[in-house]
Amino acid sequence: MVSEAFPRTRSKANSATALPSCCQEDLRIAGWVKTTLIDYPGKIASTLFLEGCNFRCPYCHNPQLVSLPSTAVYLKTEEILGHFSTFSRLLEGVCLSGGEPLLQKGLLPFCRNLVKLGLKLKLDTNGSLPEHLELLLGQNLLDYAAVDVKGPPGKLGVITRSRLNEGELTRALESTVRLLKEYGVSFELRTTVVPGLLEPDDLHRLAEWMRGAPRLVLQQFRPGKTLDPVYQDVLPYPPQFLRELAATLTGFFGECTVRGLGDTLSPNPASELQPG
Numbered sequence: 001m002v003s004e005a006f007p008r009t010r011s012k013a014n015s016a017t018a019l020p021s022c023c024q025e026d027l028r029i030a031g032w033v034k035t036t037l038i039d040y041p042g043k044i045a046s047t048l049f050l051e052g053c054n055f056r057c058p059y060c061h062n063p064q065l066v067s068l069p070s071t072a073v074y075l076k077t078e079e080i081l082g083h084f085s086t087f088s089r090l091l092e093g094v095c096l097s098g099g100e101p102l103l104q105k106g107l108l109p110f111c112r113n114l115v116k117l118g119l120k121l122k123l124d125t126n127g128s129l130p131e132h133l134e135l136l137l138g139q140n141l142l143d144y145a146a147v148d149v150k151g152p153p154g155k156l157g158v159i160t161r162s163r164l165n166e167g168e169l170t171r172a173l174e175s176t177v178r179l180l181k182e183y184g185v186s187f188e189l190r191t192t193v194v195p196g197l198l199e200p201d202d203l204h205r206l207a208e209w210m211r212g213a214p215r216l217v218l219q220q221f222r223p224g225k226t227l228d229p230v231y232q233d234v235l236p237y238p239p240q241f242l243r244e245l246a247a248t249l250t251g252f253f254g255e256c257t258v259r260g261l262g263d264t265l266s267p268n269p270a271s272e273l274q275p276g
C-alpha cells in the first residue's frame with residue numbers, strides 16, 4: 001500500500017491530464033492509499049481519506065482526520081483524477097473514507113467524475129447524514145456502502161459524542177439503512193467492539209435493531225492511536241470472544257463476521273490512515 005497522507009508540500013497536477021476541477025475548495029482530501037486489495041470487498045481499489053467528522057468517537061483511530069489544523073494542505077483533485085485516468089484499466093473502484101465523506105460539499109461532482117472514468121464507488125459513512133447520502137444514491141453513483149453502527153439505540157450519543165441527540169442519531173441510521181435498501185445498493189454494517197463501551201448485551205440489542213441487514217462486521221478495537229488518549233491503553237477483547245460473539249449474532253443477518261483480529265496485538269501505526 002502506498003500512503004500519501006498529509007503531504008507537506010503542494011504537488012503539481014499532472015499537466016498532461018485535462019480533467020475538470022471538482023470544487024477543490026469544497027473537497028478536503030487529506031490522505032490517499034493508491035492501491036488496496038482489502039478496503040473494497042472483491043475489488044482492486046484506491047482509498048481516499050476525506051477530512052472532517054461530525055462525531056468524536058473516543059476510540060477513533062484516525063484522529064488527524066477529525067480536526068486538521070487550518071494550515072493543512074490537501075491533495076489536489078486534478079492530480080487524483082489524472083492518476084485514476086491513467087490507471088483506470090488496473091483499478092476497479094475507489095473507496096471514499098474519512099472522517100465522514102458525506103460532510104463535504106464537493107463530494108457529489110467528484111463522484112460523478114470518478115464514475116465517468118468507469119470506477120465503482122464504495123462509501124464509508126457513519127450513517128448520520130441520510131439526506132446527503134440520498135443525493136449520491138439518486139444519481140446512481142454508489143456501488144457499495146459500509147455503514148458504522150456504533151452501538152444500539154440508547155448508547156449512540158455516549159459513544160459518538162455527537163451534537164445530535166439520541167433520537168436524531170437513531171433515526172438517521174434507520175433512514176440510511178432504509179435508503180440503501182430502497183436504492184438496491186449492497187452494504188455492510190460495521191461495529192467496533194470496544195471494551196468499556198460495548199458489552200455482549202449491547203451487541204444483541206444492536207442486532208435486534210438492525211435485524212435483516214445483509215452483513216454485520218464486528219471490528220476489533222485497536223489501541224495505540226486514539227482520539228481520546230484514555231483509550232490508547234485499553235486492552236481489546238480476546239479474538240475468541242469476538243468470534244463467539246459473532247456466532248451468536250449470525251442469525252440476525254445474512255452473515256456476521258469479525259475483522260481485524262490479525263492486528264489484535266499490534267497498536268495502530270502512528271503514520272497511516274485506516275478505513276473505518
Ligand code: SF4
Binds near residue numbers: 065
Ligand atoms: S471513528 Fe469514524 S465516525 Fe467516529 S470520529 Fe472517527 S472518523 Fe468520525
